[in-house]
Amino acid sequence: MLDAILNFEILRNTFYTGLIVGLLAPLLGTFIVVRRLSLIADGLSHVTLAGISFGLFMQKKYTLLALTPFHTGIIFSIIGAIVIENLRGVYKAFQEIAIPITLSIGVGLSVVFIAMADGINTDIYAYLFGSVAAVSRSDLYLVLFTAVFVIVVITFLYKELFALSFDEEFATVSGIRAKIIHYLFIIMTALVIAASIRIVGVLLVSALMTLPVATAMRIAKSFKQTIVYSIIFGEVAVIIGLITGYYLEIPPGGTIVITSAILLGLTLLIKKWYLAYIYKG
Amino acid sequence: MANLITVNGVTHRYDKHKVLEDVSFTIEKGSFVGLVGPNGSGKTTIIKLILGLEKLQKGSIEAFGKPIEKFHNKGHVSFVxxxxxxxxxxxxxxxxxxxxxxxxxxxxxxxxxxxxxxxxxxxxxxxxxxxxxxxxxxxxxxxxxxxxxxxxxxxxxxPSLLILDEPTVGVDTENVEQFYQLLSQLNEELGITLILVSHDIGTITTHVTDLLCLNKSVHYHGNPSDFEHMTDEQRSKIYGHDMHTITHDH
Incomplete structure (x- = not known):
């Protein structure tokens, strides 16, 4: 694959995007998991699918070239994020209901737009399961921009995000502007989901945000360690997944998630053996 | 500035249910205030109002000389x-x-x-x-x-002011006494003003400098030892009908 990466720009773009997404998804995923919002990624990815289908439909019917399906996906994802955050405010006692509401609206809209664009085609298949050959140079730039934005925000607001995730009441009393930070956080999540969809696809994007974190949480001692280990597991899964996906001609979404699941299984087993060894010793 | 917090004529409702009625009191700098009252007496509500977690409906609260609506906490007030x-x-x-x-x-x-x-x-x-x-x-x-x-x-x-809302819930009895000693140290050695919310009136009277009994309205505010010397009947009048003194023998 190395040869191919060096020779074909589109593979190179995919590989770089994969590396970026392998860092961003677990990074945000750590905050999402500890806030017990794991399903938010699923909700948003389906809204993104609605945006992508809308983009495909517009491309087909009106040859609207200025906006690609990737762009409309990002726009829908951000709108979905804002809707989820508002719904969480409306249903204070049942905050999780915001997720199925947006998820079903996302799927509903996707079905309508896909039908209007004359059904499923290979494009939509790549969006559902990921693809090793789908990232254009402009997509890569957009993903890079997302990465810079997310990393800058998390660096400057790390303590605030951490405090809000742990204990919202204390954080609010300490003078943290919870509302603005919540919005900023969910918009970052929307951007990272839209970026990840190119690699792992709509159906598996939440796995890349949660599986590496679930693995890291079993062995990390601190929150910072959890983030670092999540990113390592995320990157390993993306690299192995992309290479095997390329050689076996399987969409990388599948291979990346299976690799993540294997890493999780191994970690659980090793931890179990280790604990048994400690107790014996 | 002797008063860190001034509460004046605060009345608060949740829907039609009145939880606080015409509550007024001041928290002096350097004091260790025990805020006690039975369940549902509005203790947590008044704390939330002081912390800005709940919006003021009627009356006024001043924190560090500023109306609570304009007070932006920059580490003056902390919370457990x-x-x-x-x-x-x-x-x-x-x-x-x-x-x-x-x-x-x-x-x-x-x-x-x-x-x-x-x-x-x-x-x-x-x-x-x-x-x-x-x-x-x-x-x-x-x-x-x-x-x-x-x-x-x-x-x-x-912080200058530390507010604790029922901090001993979930702490076993042996550790509770140590916990109160720690609070007294914070008050005496670091000069932190404390408001301790509790429904356990027995133990805290030996540690606090001021006792504030709340049951929708303020029923007693003053020295805890004066309160201790009252008869049960007098106390019941002040505190509300369902008061029980919990005594702890160590």
Whole structure:
């Protein structure tokens, strides 16, 4: 694959995007998991699918070239994020209901737009399961921009995000502007989901945000360690997944998630053996 | 400025249900106030109003000489909640990381160095006698130890006023006395003004300097020893019909 990466720009773009997404998804995923919002990624990815289908439909019917399906996906994802955050405010006692509401609206809209664009085609298949050959140079730039934005925000607001995730009441009393930070956080999540969809696809994007974190949480001692280990597991899964996906001609979404699941299984087993060894010793 | 908090004529309702009626009191600098009352007496509501977690409906509250609506907390007021005990136990954070959350209001674009932070965090951990647990996972500690960590988080920013809402819920009786001693130390040695919310009137009267009995309205505000010398009948009148004094023999 190395040869191919060096020779074909589109593979190179995919590989770089994969590396970026392998860092961003677990990074945000750590905050999402500890806030017990794991399903938010699923909700948003389906809204993104609605945006992508809308983009495909517009491309087909009106040859609207200025906006690609990737762009409309990002726009829908951000709108979905804002809707989820508002719904969480409306249903204070049942905050999780915001997720199925947006998820079903996302799927509903996707079905309508896909039908209007004359059904499923290979494009939509790549969006559902990921693809090793789908990232254009402009997509890569957009993903890079997302990465810079997310990393800058998390660096400057790390303590605030951490405090809000742990204990919202204390954080609010300490003078943290919870509302603005919540919005900023969910918009970052929307951007990272839209970026990840190119690699792992709509159906598996939440796995890349949660599986590496679930693995890291079993062995990390601190929150910072959890983030670092999540990113390592995320990157390993993306690299192995992309290479095997390329050689076996399987969409990388599948291979990346299976690799993540294997890493999780191994970690659980090793931890179990280790604990048994400690107790014996 | 002798009064840190001035509450004046505060009335508050949740829907049609009145929880506070014409409540007025002041919190003096350097005092250790025990805010007591039966369940549903409005203790938590008045605390939430002071902390700005709930919107004022009627009356006024001044914090540090400013109307509460205009008061922006920059570390003057800190808080240990009842719920501190019910955070998600699996949260992957060390005691040290939890304490570091108390420093958020100091964080801005111009951050002090990490070393200075570390120093403040260890100083707070030392103050609550939890230094050796700095790198332990918060979920692995006992209820009493966790509550000490939450105190450390609340004092790491050197607040002038510390409000504790039923902090001993989930702490076993043996540790409760030690816990109150720690609070007295914070009050006497660091000069932190304390408001301790409790429904356990018996134990706290021996530690606090002021007792404030609330049951929708203020029923008593003054010296705890005067309160102790009253007959049960007198106290019941002040406190409300369902008062029980809990005595603890150690």
């Amino acid at each position: 909640s009842q719920k501190a005990n019910s955070f998600s136990r699996g949260f992957p954070a060390t005691a040290k990381e939890v304490v570091s959350m108390g420093l958020t209001s100091k964080v801005s674009l111009l951050r002090p160095t990490t070393k200075k932070y570390e120093y403040l965090i260890f100083e707070a951990l030392d103050r609550v006698n939890m230094m050796e647990y700095a790198n332990h996972n918060i979920g692995d500690l006992s209820g009493g130890q966790q509550q000490r960590i939450f105190i450390a988080r609340a004092i790491v920013n050197n």
